[in-house]
Amino acid sequence: MFERMATSIPARFGIFAIFAFTLVSVVSCYMLQGDIIETYYFGRDFALFYPKHPPVTFWFAGALLRVLPNEALLIVSPIITYAGYVFIAYLGWKFSEYYLTDLRSRALVVVSICLALFSKQIWFTPDLMAIVLSSLMLWYFYLAIKKDQLTHWLLFALCALLFFFSKYQAIISFIALFATMVLTEQGRSRFRSPRFWAIVVLCAAVLIPYLIYMFTRDVSSLDYAQNTAKKFKDFSVTKGLVTPLSVAFLPVLLALVFFSKDKIKQGFCAYKQEAKKGSFDTVFLLINSFGFLFIWGIFCAVFNHKLQTRFTIQNIIPFTILFFLIFQTSITAIKDKHLKVTLTVLISVAFIVFAAKTIKLNRWTQVEQREQAYEQIKKEIPQSIDYIVSNNRSYDTDTLYVAFDEKPRVRIFSYIAEDTVYDEVEGKTVILLWKGDKDPKWVARFKARYPALSTVHRISLKGEKGNLLGVIPVKSKTFVVSYAYITSDKSDKQ
Numbered sequence: 001m002f003e004r005m006a007t008s009i010p011a012r013f014g015i016f017a018i019f020a021f022t023l024v025s026v027v028s029c030y031m032l033q034g035d036i037i038e039t040y041y042f043g044r045d046f047a048l049f050y051p052k053h054p055p056v057t058f059w060f061a062g063a064l065l066r067v068l069p070n071e072a073l074l075i076v077s078p079i080i081t082y083a084g085y086v087f088i089a090y091l092g093w094k095f096s097e098y099y100l101t102d103l104r105s106r107a108l109v110v111v112s113i114c115l116a117l118f119s120k121q122i123w124f125t126p127d128l129m130a131i132v133l134s135s136l137m138l139w140y141f142y143l144a145i146k147k148d149q150l151t152h153w154l155l156f157a158l159c160a161l162l163f164f165f166s167k168y169q170a171i172i173s174f175i176a177l178f179a180t181m182v183l184t185e186q187g188r189s190r191f192r193s194p195r196f197w198a199i200v201v202l203c204a205a206v207l208i209p210y211l212i213y214m215f216t217r218d219v220s221s222l223d224y225a226q227n228t229a230k231k232f233k234d235f236s237v238t239k240g241l242v243t244p245l246s247v248a249f250l251p252v253l254l255a256l257v258f259f260s261k262d263k264i265k266q267g268f269c270a271y272k273q274e275a276k277k278g279s280f281d282t283v284f285l286l287i288n289s290f291g292f293l294f295i296w297g298i299f300c301a302v303f304n305h306k307l308q309t310r311f312t313i314q315n316i317i318p319f320t321i322l323f324f325l326i327f328q329t330s331i332t333a334i335k336d337k338h339l340k341v342t343l344t345v346l347i348s349v350a351f352i353v354f355a356a357k358t359i360k361l362n363r364w365t366q367v368e369q370r371e372q373a374y375e376q377i378k379k380e381i382p383q384s385i386d387y388i389v390s391n392n393r394s395y396d397t398d399t400l401y402v403a404f405d406e407k408p409r410v411r412i413f414s415y416i417a418e419d420t421v422y423d424e425v426e427g428k429t430v431i432l433l434w435k436g437d438k439d440p441k442w443v444a445r446f447k448a449r450y451p452a453l454s455t456v457h458r459i460s461l462k463g464e465k466g467n468l469l470g471v472i473p474v475k476s477k478t479f480v481v482s483y484a485y486i487t488s489d490k491s492d493k494q
Helices: 002-007 009-031 044-048 054-058 060-067 070-096 103-120 126-147 150-164 168-183 185-192 194-216 220-231 243-259 261-276 280-302 309-313 316-326 328-333 336-364 367-380 395-403 418-425 441-449
Strands: 387-390 409-412 429-435 455-462 478-487
Touching: 070 103, 070 126, 070 316, 103 243, 103 316, 103 328, 103 336, 126 150, 126 168, 126 185, 126 280, 126 316, 150 168, 150 194, 168 185, 168 280, 185 280, 243 261, 243 309, 243 316, 243 328, 243 336, 261 280, 261 316, 261 328, 280 309, 280 316, 309 316, 316 328, 387 418, 409 418
Parallel strands: 387 409, 387 429
Antiparallel strands: 429 478, 455 478
C-alpha cells in the first residue's frame, strides 16, 4: 500500500509541487531583497549575490511579515509549514528504501518523523528550512558517494551552498559529512574523483568571496555569536533536547517490549555485527545521528552555547532510519493487529499534539493585539523615519518596521563594521531600538559618535504572552522597548 502511494502519479506530482513551492519560496525571498524590501534580512547588496546577513536564506517569516497582510499570513504559514513536514517525511521514506526492507518499518519512519516535527512544532521559521535543506543535502551526498554522478554532486553543492547561510548549523553538518568520507573506504575513494574536486572548486568560488565580504563589510552575525557566547556562563543542555526523539520512538519501543520482546536483543546484535564491518551505509547513519549530536555537544561546550532541541531535529531522518534499522527484526515479528495498535497510538498522539499546538498558536496570532501594538507605536513614535538601527535580528524590529506607513530601512549595528552603519545613516533620521530599560554598549558608542543623541521614549507594549507579531511567541508578558529618535546631522558628530 505504502509503495503504491509513494510511486503513484498523483503522489509524485504532489511531491514535485511541494518541492517546487519550497524552491519558489527560496527564490522569491532572494528576489524581494533589492528594491521591494530594504531591511536587515534583505539588504540592498543583493546585486552582489552576497546578502548582508548570512542566514538571509531562511528568513521567510521576516519576508512574509512585510509583504502579506495579517489575515493572509495566518493561512499561508500553516500551508508552507505542513508542506515542509510532508516533504521531509517523503525524503525519509525514500532514504529508508536503501536501508529497510520491511514496508511496515518504512511506514513507521514516516510517522515518527512527522511526530517528531509536531512535538517540536517547527513552524514557518529558519529552523524548518534548515531541516529541509539539511535533509536534501544528506540525500544527495549519499547518492553522490554511492553513484559518483555529476548530477548528484551538483545538487549536493546547491543544497550545501543554500544551507551554508545557516552558519554553524551547516558547518557542523559539513564536519560530519567529511568524517563520513574519511572513515569509510567508499568515501575515501571519492577523494580521487574529479567530480568531487570540481564541486569543491565551485563551492570555494562562491563561498570565499562571500566570506571576504562578510568579514570586511558586515559581520553582524559574528558579533551575535560572540555576544551569545558571553551570555551562557556554563555549558548547558536544553530540557527538551531529546523531546522529538522520545515522542517519535517511545510508543514503538513500548510496542516492541509488549509484543516482540524476545526479538529486541536479536535485532540489536545483528545490527552490531553489521556495524563492525564499517560499511558506508552504517557509518553514514551513525555519524550523521549520534556523531552529529556529539559534534554539536563539543561545539556548545567550547563556545558556552546551549545544546538545544533544534540540533537533534535537524538530522531527524538519519536518527529515525537508524532506530528502525536496529529494531527492524523486532518490528517484522509483530503481528499486524499489534502493529495497527502501535500506529493508532502514534497517530493519536500526533493529532493531540497538533491540536494543542494549533490552538495555542491561534491564541498567539490574535490580529487585534497586533493592530493595537501598531496603533500604539504610530501614536507614540514619529512616522518620518529613514532608518531603524538595532543590534540584533529580533522580531521586535519587525514589529516596529510594520507599524510605519512609509517603510524605513533597517540596519544591524556591528562593532566590527560600525563605520559602515555610521556612514549610511549620516544626515538621516534614525531610531535606535533595543529591549529593556538599560542602555546597551552599542548605544553608548552611538552616543559617543553623536553627542546630541538622547533617549526620549521608553514604550511598554503589552499583550497576551507579550506577543506583538502574531507568529512568534514571547516569554514575557510585557515588552519594554527603548528607542532614541535623532537626526544625525554632521554638526552633532565629534
